[in-house]
Amino acid sequence: MRLPRFEYIEPRTLKEAANALAADSKGSVLLAGGTDLLVSMKQRVIQPKRVINLKTIPRLAYISNGKEGLRIGALTTLHDLSLSRTIREQYPALTEAAKEVGAYAHQVMGTIGGNLCQGNRCRFYNQSAFWRGVRRLCFKAGGEICHVVRKPKECHSTYCGDLAPVLMALDSRIKILGPHGERALPLKRLFTRDGKRPLSLKKGEVLKEILIPEPSGKTLYLKWRLRGSLEFPVVSLALHIEKGTNGAIEGARIIFSGVGPGPVEALEAEKMMVNGLLDEEMIEKVSDQAVREISPMRTSIHSPAFKRKIAGILLRQALEQMMKS
Ligand SMILES: Cc1cc2nc3c(=O)[nH]c(=O)nc-3n(C[C@H](O)[C@H](O)[C@H](O)COP(=O)(O)OP(=O)(O)OC[C@H]3O[C@@H](n4cnc5c(N)ncnc54)[C@H](O)[C@@H]3O)c2cc1C
Structure with a gap:
């Protein structure tokens, strides 16, 4: 399957990425490792006008100790997480979760930021355009029906990320950068529990960093x-x-x-x-x-x-x- 046509943007800073995203938030998407996004684009589940590649921004992949505990940059790959001695010794459950994501290729390409921000999934939605073509558009695709339940009220797509439960169990916080500056919030507040729009990120906001408090328990x-x-x-x-x-x-x-x-x-x-x-x-x-x-x-x-x-x-x-x- 081929990718659809799109404009490709290589920002040099996170601020540039946030501004580019804010300029056309409906038509643009952020690209990290691409293991989730590019599949959705090939299946025409989403067809963005513009793709903003975060991987061209330097210094967004790191694991370091800071005042607030462990800091993990959003572009750190799952493979690097699973190899990190600090994480293995202090937060072994996170090592385990990173090693459980997809297959080896997903771990080498996939990032912690992309893992937390991945889309909700549904068998009726994550399919090729041809497969989906025999049914009416569902809630998640902009329609007015859910194919999972007969009496449709809401989208029944599921959040299936491996890292979020562990990071929430560790009481992690996240830092988000948007066109109007930076904010930090508990990771659990990233999730809206609305299948159509599962993340609480506002216009132009990019996940920058994950903060895990000192290990305990x-x-x-x-x-x-x-x-x-x-x-x-x-x-x-x-x-x-x-x-x-x-x-x-x-x-x-x-x-x-x-x-x-x-x-x-x-x-x-x-x-x-x-x-x-x-x-x-x-x-x-x-x-x-x-x-x-x-x-x-x-x-x-x-x-x-x-x-x-x-x-x-x-x-x-x-x-x-x-x-x-
Ligand atoms: C066959 C297959 C099996 C998989 N198995 C698993 C699995 O077992 N467990 C699991 O958790 N995942 C799984 N995945 C999903 C995916 O591979 C991983 O979640 C991966 O970690 C996503 O990271 P990425 O960097 O590739 O994200 P991308 O594909 O680049 O991005 C994913 C989404 O996050 C957004 N995004 C990325 N970075 C940021 C950021 N910094 N700020 C804001 N938004 C951002 C993108 O715009 C996109 O919407 C699987 C995927 C496939 C195709």
Whole structure:
């Protein structure tokens, strides 16, 4: 499949990229590693007039320690993340998640920024124009129907990123640069939970950096996918637990990917863990609560009941691993 025609822009600074994007935000897209974007363009899922290549901007790929914890530049590749000794020693769950993305080629080309900002997916949307041509345009493509559910109210495309749950579990923040300056926000606020427009980035804004606070507690990432060699998660889970000196849990984060229009946090299950001890009884109670409250969305491939089952299995496995460690 060939790419459609487009104007190609090579900015030299992030500010130039933000201005170019703001000048025509509807017709322009940012290109990082291209592993998600170029496939969508070849399938004519999107046909931008202008492509702004972030890779021509120097010094956007880095992993360094700063006052605010670890700083990761948006253009750092997933392969570089997985090779980083600092990350392996301090945030091993992030190493695991980076190694779980697609196949080796996606990790070598794909960036952390592109991974967080990747589009939501749906079997009826991520297809060639020919395949999609037999159906009416869906919500995500600008139409007024969702092909996943019969009574359409909203878009049922799913967020399937591997890195977001782990980075949220680690309580990461992001820095964003736009035409009017820079702002920082908790990573979880990047996601709108609206399948049609899944990111909260404003006109001309570019993700610049990810900030991970000093390591504390333990984090695990588990992913269930159809093919081990190359696949988005059907469901994946990041679990983070902090314990006090007496062994009681002081804080927990439970975040799933693949079950909703953005990463989904099991807030009530997290609260249930605080001040308790991680034992068989707690594992049973917390897993039941988490699968009840995340209420997986009906997606184009698997039923909510199936996703709930997988989510429960992953969480129980993760909690058991934490209990034994
Ligand atoms: C066959 C296949 C399997 C895959 N498997 C997985 C998987 O298992 N897990 C997974 O998480 N992903 C998977 N992906 C998706 C993709 O490869 C990865 O998410 C990758 O990390 C995307 O990064 P990229 O740099 O290539 O992004 P790009 O393709 O360049 O960009 C993706 C999107 O992010 C936007 N963007 C990029 N950088 C920025 C920025 N700095 N600021 C604002 N917006 C930005 C782009 O405009 C675009 O909309 C898969 C893709 C394919 C084709």
